[in-house]
Amino acid sequence: MxxxxxxxxxxxxxxxxxxxxxxxxxxxxxxxxxxxxxxxxxxxxxxxxxxxxxxxxxxxxxQQYFIERNYDGRPFDREVRSIVYARAKGTAAEDAFGTERDVYAAGHEFLVHSIAPEPVLQTAPSVRIGGPDCTRPYDMALLNVSAMSFGSLSANAVLALNRGAALGGFAHDTGEGGISEYHLRHGGDLVWEIGTGYFGCRTEDGDFDPRQFAEKAAYEQVKCVSLKLSQGAKPGSGGLLPGVKVSAEVARARGVPQGATVASPPYHRAFTTPRELVRFLAHLRKLADGKPVGFKLCVGSRREFLALCKAMRAEGITPDFILVDGSEGGTGAAPLEFADHLGQPLTEGLLTVHNALTGTGLRDRIRIGASGKVATGVDIVKRLIQGADYTNSARAMMFAVGCIQAQRCHTNTCPVGVTTQDPRRTRALNVPNKSLRVQRFQAATVTSALKIMAAMGVTGPSGLRPHMLRRRIGPATIHASDELFERLAPGQLLDDTPPGWAEDWSAADPDRFA
Incomplete structure (x- = not known):
């Protein structure tokens, strides 16, 4: 024209x-x-x-109209979103004016700083993952890429996340969709997640295939194996990948028919009791030649988790790590009622797992990860105080690769090429550029966490204590975390069960989930 x-x-x-x-x-x-x-x-x-x-x-x-909404339509903190974008772009995450938060509102949380801050650590600490039965431990970063599958994400998004992880020296969780060539190309460390569909290690009938598992667990890039029991965004519900997104490459990675909608079962077929679960974990660790093995869950029933602890003690088998996924976690598609009303939020879930492991004398053998709206240095510090050893982030990592929360994840029409298998849309996501953004975001956020810890008067995660996190309960009432939430002493459930735990501990059965 x-x-x-x-x-x-x-x-x-x-x-x-x-x-x-x-x-x-x-x-x-x-x-x-x-x-x-x-x-x-x-x-x-x-x-x-x-x-x-x-x-x-x-x-x-x-800007709120375009990118402030969560995947399920609920508000996502504008301050947090701005911080993520600024750090990914390599610019200062600073504001010219004061806080917009109502610091006198009930529920407001804050960290206690010190009059005598410590020097900021120049090298970020890592967390050694590997219990007594693990022969090939892995040093996990304080912040890593949380579980997001190829199929849900595009090839270029997976490439950008994995290259960013390789550049920054942190881990990339594959999600339950199997290991694709895009997870392997750049050599980033992988946490291979195995879900209820056993994608990438499944028989034609959908059962677990030990031969395929051992073959892929031997990949040099696979550093840990995570068995997914449930996820925070839709606990108790299996994953769903629409057929329009099941391309030939996705089908090959998952071991499923091309073009057919993939629905993961809500339950595992490889075990049915807590005792069988811990035995299965030991089987996976043996097949993986001693690499760290753990599981991921959104906590629901405390009694069921205590049953797992009893099974661990009875069998003498412990996972190397447990990843706690909060119910506030996001996903590309979830039933609204599941997202809003099932599962414990991350704070309660973390404290449940930390207390249960501590009270049964197992905490020193198992590392705890936390995921669910982890996006800032403050988030990392809060979760470490609440019982985690390290954290994972999904949504913020998606922002780093260009997600604008268009909420089209399930339609295959993502406008920025993050959650689509459409080659024309995917080509818009430039891998070298976005991988640098992922690396910058992770590094800046961990640095922020270290600066916050220094301002609190501690030199690292080991110095954090529950009383350093405070919450406003009312206009004139503030409580520390250890005043709000019970903290069990090592072995307390075995020696002198607290009244508030007695009924659940007595009813917990290592031979059944109930």
């Missing part, structure tokens, strides 16, 4: 020059948008994509 208008202006009338100039300018902008690699929106929506950024510049509050 621009060439036609230019010809008209030269041959017919100079009055055609204004529209010709406009169309030429738009063509130039569109060409630049297609060639640039910084903004996925502009690569997929040349020219039109600029309106999004224009509205944000004119009125920052309009």
């Amino acid at each position: 621009s060439l036609g208008l230019t010809a008209l202006s030269l041959t017919v009338s100079p009055w055609w020059w204004p529209p010709a100039a406009i169309t030429l300018a738009l063509a130039a902008v569109g060409g630049y948008d297609l060639l640039q690699r910084k903004h996925s929106v502009l690569r997929n929506y040349p020219v039109l994509g600029h309106f999004r950024y224009l509205l944000e510049r004119l009125r920052p509050e309009l």
